[in-house]
Amino acid sequence: MIYTVTLNTAIDRIVHIDGILTRKHNNKTKSISLDIGGKATHVSIVLSSLNILNIATGFVGDLNKDILYTLLEEKNVIYDFVSQKNSAIRETLVLIDNSGKGSYMITEQGFEISNQSYNRLLEKFDNCVKENDIVVFAGGPPKGVDIQKYKELLLLIKRKQGRLVVDAADEYLKTAVEIKPYLIKPNELEFQELIGHQLQSISEYTMEIRKLLNYGIEYVVVSLGKNGSLVGHQNNIYKITPPKIREVNDTGCGDVFLGGIVAQLFANQHPEDIFRFATALSASKAELDKSSSFSLEKAEAFLNDVIIQKIEEVTI
Numbered sequence: 001m002i003y004t005v006t007l008n009t010a011i012d013r014i015v016h017i018d019g020i021l022t023r024k025h026n027n028k029t030k031s032i033s034l035d036i037g038g039k040a041t042h043v044s045i046v047l048s049s050l051n052i053l054n055i056a057t058g059f060v061g062d063l064n065k066d067i068l069y070t071l072l073e074e075k076n077v078i079y080d081f082v083s084q085k086n087s088a089i090r091e092t093l094v095l096i097d098n099s100g101k102g103s104y105m106i107t108e109q110g111f112e113i114s115n116q117s118y119n120r121l122l123e124k125f126d127n128c129v130k131e132n133d134i135v136v137f138a139g140g141p142p143k144g145v146d147i148q149k150y151k152e153l154l155l156l157i158k159r160k161q162g163r164l165v166v167d168a169a170d171e172y173l174k175t176a177v178e179i180k181p182y183l184i185k186p187n188e189l190e191f192q193e194l195i196g197h198q199l200q201s202i203s204e205y206t207m208e209i210r211k212l213l214n215y216g217i218e219y220v221v222v223s224l225g226k227n228g229s230l231v232g233h234q235n236n237i238y239k240i241t242p243p244k245i246r247e248v249n250d251t252g253c254g255d256v257f258l259g260g261i262v263a264q265l266f267a268n269q270h271p272e273d274i275f276r277f278a279t280a281l282s283a284s285k286a287e288l289d290k291s292s293s294f295s296l297e298k299a300e301a302f303l304n305d306v307i308i309q310k311i312e313e314v315t316i
Contacts, residue, residue, distance in 0.1 A: 002134045002266060003125075004044045005153075006058035007141040008110040009081070010037025010092045011067055017097040021104065027097075036071045037092050038255045039139030039167065044077045046259025046281065049296065052266055055080050057124065059142070061087035061111050082120045087111035090142075113144030122156065131161040136262055137176075138167040138255060151175050163265075167258055169193070177212065183219035183265075184212075185258055191222045205230050206237050206311050221261065221275075223254055228279065233271045236310065242279050243305030256294050257282035276306045 016030040036045065044056040060068060060081040068089055072079050090108035129135060135157045141150055150172055157164045164181035166173070169190040176184065177194065192198055195208050205222060209232035212220045220232040228240045260278030269277075277299070283306075284298035 001128075001130065002047060002052065002054035002136070002262065003129065004040035004047075004054060004056050004136045004138070006038070006040040006056070006139060007113075007137070007145055007150075008090065008139055009041065009058055009060050009068060010090050010107070010110070011035075011064070011071070012037045012092045012094050014094045014096065017095060019097065020099045021095060021097040034067065034071065035094075036068065036075070037090075040136050040255070041068075041072065041077070042255030043136050043138060043259040043262055044072075044079075045075045046256055046294070047263055047266075048076045048078070049294075050263050052263055054078065055128075057081055057121070059084060059113055059117060059121065061089045063088040065089060080124070082117050082124065084111065084114060084117045110142035113142055115144075118145060118149055122153065125153065125156050125160070129157055129160040129162045133160075133162040134165060134182075134262060134266060135162045136165040136167075136258070138258060140168060140170070140172055147171055147175055151179070154179055154181070165258070165262060167254070177215075177217070180216040182217070183221065183261070184217060185221040185223060185254070185261070187223040187225065187254065202230070202239065202311065206232075209237055219261075219271075223257065229257075229275065230311075231271065231275050236271065238272065238275065239309045239311060240275050240279050241307040241309075242283050243302045253282045253286050256285040260299075272308050276303055276308060279306045 012035040014033050014035055018028045018030045021027050041056050044054050047054040056072065056077050056079040058081055060083050062083045062085045065083055088111060090110040093106040095104040154164060154176055158179055165183045166176040166181045167185045168176055170193065173186055173190060173194050186194060199205050209220045209230060213232050222230040228242045231238045231240060257278050260281040261274055264274035264277055280299040280302035281294055283302050285294035287298065
């Protein structure tokens with residue numbers, strides 16, 4: 001089984017601007033729509049679209065959970081969240097104009113998780129997670145889940161011998177690395193914060209990725225945004241370059257990328273095939289306006305445009 005865990009769920013309110021967003025100007029909207037916010041919920045959407053059984057879980061607020069549930073049901077996602085009374089899921093405002101330069105995001109903090117809600121999620125994992133299950137933690141936790149509670153959740157998955165996949169930042173990423181998850185997926189800034197200093201070249205990234213591989217992490221994936229990613233697995237490090245696209249909305253690209261990775265891991269694919277597919281899928285998402293939208297048809301067309309190089313072949 002695959003479980004995706006979003007500790008701080010969100011609902012995206014997507015506002016399309018007529019023209020280019022300009023300060024001190026009456027920016028008029030063309031349309032407004034609602035969509036599923038990140039993080040791990042997007043991974044579930046990818047998996048469900050590929051008919052891979054999974055369960056989306058985490059925390060939701062009782063006051064507006066039906067909005068999120070309806071959106072998830074439209075995507076055929078099975079969910080089993082811990083619902084907290086008198087609380088509301090946060091809303092993220094996504095502004096999209098005609099510039100073709102990506103979106104603006106304005107995000108609420110989210111409600112504070114009670115001890116009772118936290119213990120219910122802990123109990124859920126203890127009862128459900130089995131050996132070799134893939135458990136994806138994506139995004140940071142809200143108030144009420146401090147670093148020790150976060151670590152307790154991850155350690156429980158490790159104790160149950162699940163395969164732990166973590167997409168987090170700051171001290172949460174550092175804490176995850178301490179317990180040697182199966183896969184981590186920081187972006188370049190998060191990776192440099194993890195290392196503790198700036199990295200200027202591919203060779204410097206390679207050295208740090210190898211350290212983490214030797215430490216016991218099976219996959220180290222560093223997202224480089226439009227420039228693709230660096231992937232470390234066993235003795236190999238790859239530079240993945242995505243196809244050229246016209247970017248419409250980059251919100252959720254990293255989550256779709258992770259969803260593609262998890263889908264291919266579950267199917268026991270070769271690393272090059274895993275990251276070729278995940279990169280193509282993420283590129284298809286960037287060409288669409290919805291936060292959780294992507295196109296399997298576009299991804300298929302992009303596959304041959306994804307460039308994969310063994311790191312020793314990359315010019316530094």
